[in-house]
Amino acid sequence: MKKKRKNEPFLIRDCSLAAVAVGVQAQSLRELRDKIATIHPGSIYHHFWGGRLRPQFEHPEYHNDFAAWAHHALHDNVLAERLGVIDPTDFKELEDLRQELVDVIEERLDEQDWLAWARREDQFHFIRSQIVVFSTPLRFESPADMPDVISAMSASSIFYHFIDARRRTPEFLDDFCTWLNGFDGEYDDLVQEIAQIDPYFLSLVDLKQRLSQTVSDYLMGVGHVRKHFERTHGRAGTGEGAKQ
Amino acid sequence: MNVTLDAYEPIVGRDVIDQLFQIAAPLKGMKIVHVNSTRVGGGVAEILNKMIPLMNALGLKAQWEIITGTSEFYQCTKNFHNALQGNHVVIPETQLREYEEVNARCAEELRGTLEGADIVIIHDPQPAALIKHFTNRKGKWIWRCHIDASKPYRPVWKYLRNNVEDYDASVFSLAAFAQPLPHPTYLIPPSIDPLTEKNIDLEPEEIATVYDEFGIDPARPMILQVSRYDRFKDPLGVIEAYRLAKKFTPTLQLVLAGGGASDDPEGAVVLEEVKLAGRDDPDIKVLDLPPDAHRTINALQRASDIVLQKSIKEGFGLTVTEALWKSKPVIGGNTGGIKLQVINHHTGFLVNTPEGAAHRIRYLLHNPDEMKEMGKKGKEFVRENFLLTRHLREYLTLMLILWFGNGDRIELDRLDWRTNERS
Numbered sequence: 001m002k003k004k005r006k007n008e009p010f011l012i013r014d015c016s017l018a019a020v021a022v023g024v025q026a027q028s029l030r031e032l033r034d035k036i037a038t039i040h041p042g043s044i045y046h047h048f049w050g051g052r053l054r055p056q057f058e059h060p061e062y063h064n065d066f067a068a069w070a071h072h073a074l075h076d077n078v079l080a081e082r083l084g085v086i087d088p089t090d091f092k093e094l095e096d097l098r099q100e101l102v103d104v105i106e107e108r109l110d111e112q113d114w115l116a117w118a119r120r121e122d123q124f125h126f127i128r129s130q131i132v133v134f135s136t137p138l139r140f141e142s143p144a145d146m147p148d149v150i151s152a153m154s155a156s157s158i159f160y161h162f163i164d165a166r167r168r169t170p171e172f173l174d175d176f177c178t179w180l181n182g183f184d185g186e187y188d189d190l191v192q193e194i195a196q197i198d199p200y201f202l203s204l205v206d207l208k209q210r211l212s213q214t215v216s217d218y219l220m221g222v223g224h225v226r227k228h229f230e231r232t233h234g235r236a237g238t239g240e241g242a243k244q
Numbered sequence: 245m246n247v248t249l250d251a252y253e254p255i256v257g258r259d260v261i262d263q264l265f266q267i268a269a270p271l272k273g274m275k276i277v278h279v280n281s282t283r284v285g286g287g288v289a290e291i292l293n294k295m296i297p298l299m300n301a302l303g304l305k306a307q308w309e310i311i312t313g314t315s316e317f318y319q320c321t322k323n324f325h326n327a328l329q330g331n332h333v334v335i336p337e338t339q340l341r342e343y344e345e346v347n348a349r350c351a352e353e354l355r356g357t358l359e360g361a362d363i364v365i366i367h368d369p370q371p372a373a374l375i376k377h378f379t380n381r382k383g384k385w386i387w388r389c390h391i392d393a394s395k396p397y398r399p400v401w402k403y404l405r406n407n408v409e410d411y412d413a414s415v416f417s418l419a420a421f422a423q424p425l426p427h428p429t430y431l432i433p434p435s436i437d438p439l440t441e442k443n444i445d446l447e448p449e450e451i452a453t454v455y456d457e458f459g460i461d462p463a464r465p466m467i468l469q470v471s472r473y474d475r476f477k478d479p480l481g482v483i484e485a486y487r488l489a490k491k492f493t494p495t496l497q498l499v500l501a502g503g504g505a506s507d508d509p510e511g512a513v514v515l516e517e518v519k520l521a522g523r524d525d526p527d528i529k530v531l532d533l534p535p536d537a538h539r540t541i542n543a544l545q546r547a548s549d550i551v552l553q554k555s556i557k558e559g560f561g562l563t564v565t566e567a568l569w570k571s572k573p574v575i576g577g578n579t580g581g582i583k584l585q586v587i588n589h590h591t592g593f594l595v596n597t598p599e600g601a602a603h604r605i606r607y608l609l610h611n612p613d614e615m616k617e618m619g620k621k622g623k624e625f626v627r628e629n630f631l632l633t634r635h636l637r638e639y640l641t642l643m644l645i646l647w648f649g650n651g652d653r654i655e656l657d658r659l660d661w662r663t664n665e666r667s
Contacts, residue, residue, distance in 0.1 A: 016641040018642055021422045130653070130654065134267060134656040135657055
């Protein structure tokens with residue numbers, strides 16, 4: 001007899017992003033600071049994470065748009081490095097992230113005797129995103145399904161469940177860990193392993209592979225695949241699963 | 245399963261096709277009308293020719309209408325185009341009146357179609373004034389501006405803005421190209437279609453035909469720039485860069501391939517200047533190709549070692565996209581949409597001067613493995629970001645947002661456009 005499942009199936013959703021020009025630009029470092037201080041929080045989010053879903057090269061030198069602009073337009077590599085190292089996953093709230101940006105820029109303004117300007121063509125254009133979320137036919141019934149299903153997910157679906165989830169869930173967790181926590185502690189080790197994957201420095205395609213591999217290695221390592229097989233199909237030679 | 249979308253599956257993957265069906269599902273049966281001013285020639289017609297069948301394949305009821313005008317109307321809209329790009333153009337009052345009259349006449353001709361549409365997408369300034377004649381419209385109207393309007397000639401923009409501010413949304417290719425408007429401004433970069441003659445895979449034998457046809461030696465390195473003969477594309481700067489690089493690689497050949505000079509007086513002047521600059525060197529080929537020479541351009545791009553797009557000013561730069569799709573490293577001018585596509589040491593190099601271009605030509609010719617690696621990266625970059633399927637997805641996303649709400653997040657589960665109350 002099958003053991004009762006401890007958790008609801010995980011239904012895979014996907015998303016598509018629309019980029020909106022907010023009509024705000026900065027041409028100097030001081031302008032950038034002033035605009036960051038007041039811009040819609042969705043714009044802060046977009047310039048850290050939105051690049052994952054909009055046309056952009058997968059392995060940029062800097063991992064947020066502010067750092068890239070400091071390098072390419074202001075030619076201030078000191079500032080670019082300081083902005084580039086800001087990891088948005090360190091901040092629970094976008095307002096805290098905004099304050100960190102302002103602090104770093106103000107520190108740089110204090111250090112400089114002159115104000116850094118960009119060419120008109122290289123102005124920083126603030127953008128925000130709107131996200132459309134929709135269902136897909138993919139689902140996990142149990143953690144053993146995860147490696148194959150994750151491999152079939154689109155890049156934007158990985159974004160939705162692994163990155164975007166941290167903004168919309170009360171515990172700031174990705175959806176996979178939230179779901180695994182519903183198994184009464186059985187997968188705590190796996191949750192910890194997934195939590196160690198840093199989404200900030202991986203492309204969505206690399207992130208998908210890393211996630212799938214992490215879950216697969218874990219399941220193989222602790223014998224969960226076999227346990228799951230036995231649970232759902234019976235012991236080899238004796239249970240329902242052995243009948244062909 | 246649909247034949248037209250299935251043709252893209254080997255290129256983009258099944259997950260991309262499935263995603264399009266999932267996004268389009270709530271829009272099934274919706275009537276979409278695109279309006280522009282020509283069915284042939286130009287990038288807009290090229291995109292619509294493919295976009296309309298794909299939208300229909302996804303279950304939407306998409307159609308394409310055109311407006312036609314007089315020569316005075318087209319003179320006026322050509323002036324609009326130049327003025328949006330920053331040229332100081334004074335448009336005579338008679339031309340503006342003709343523009344308004346043609347739009348008024350076309351509005352009556354298209355009234356039934358446009359009043360019955362759920363979404364109307366008006367491309368560029370030519371039909372932009374149609375909206376003034378649909379005060380009781382029920383659908384959402386979008387103005388799609390394909391032109392770089394970053395520094396428009398203000399008096400003309402003021403006139404055009406009066407015609408476009410009533411739209412529900414506008415779309416520009418890049419944030420830098422947009423102007424502030426009283427409605428949301430969306431950003432959708434253009435795309436290339438991998439299945440058109442300009443981009444489809446060619447057999448080696450067909451690629452080899454351009455060697456004989458244009459006197460190119462296949463055993464020697466060849467660099468190429470494809471663009472119309474326009475000073476902003478800096479063809480003379482390309483010749484200068486070639487000359488500087490040839491000192492170090494004497495076997496180097498340069499092909500400049502363009503067209504459109506026959507019906508553009510300024511283009512003809514530039515073409516003559518370019519021919520003059522290259523006449524003493526048999527390794528410089530200056531080609532004036534007809535507008536339908538897509539397969540020839542395709543073969544030339546595939547036959548080249550490096551593609552240049554050394555523009556001083558550029559829109560999005562789809563010739564760069566085309567070259568990257570053919571696995572070629574690109575040396576591009578540090579301007580416009582080229583900056584989005586050419587990533588130093590990854591897909592090519594951005595340059596500001598002929599000297600910079602020459603330096604990068606030498607560098608690449610001495611690093612063939614790096615050229616190969618860049619070519620691979622460039623192709624994947626285009627596959628992920630600049631193919632027609634991504635463009636289609638973004639149009640569908642925009643339609644969903646306009647129809648179902650304007651918040652930061654729209655959850656589509658169980659929504660149907662027929663029953664959902666519009667925002």
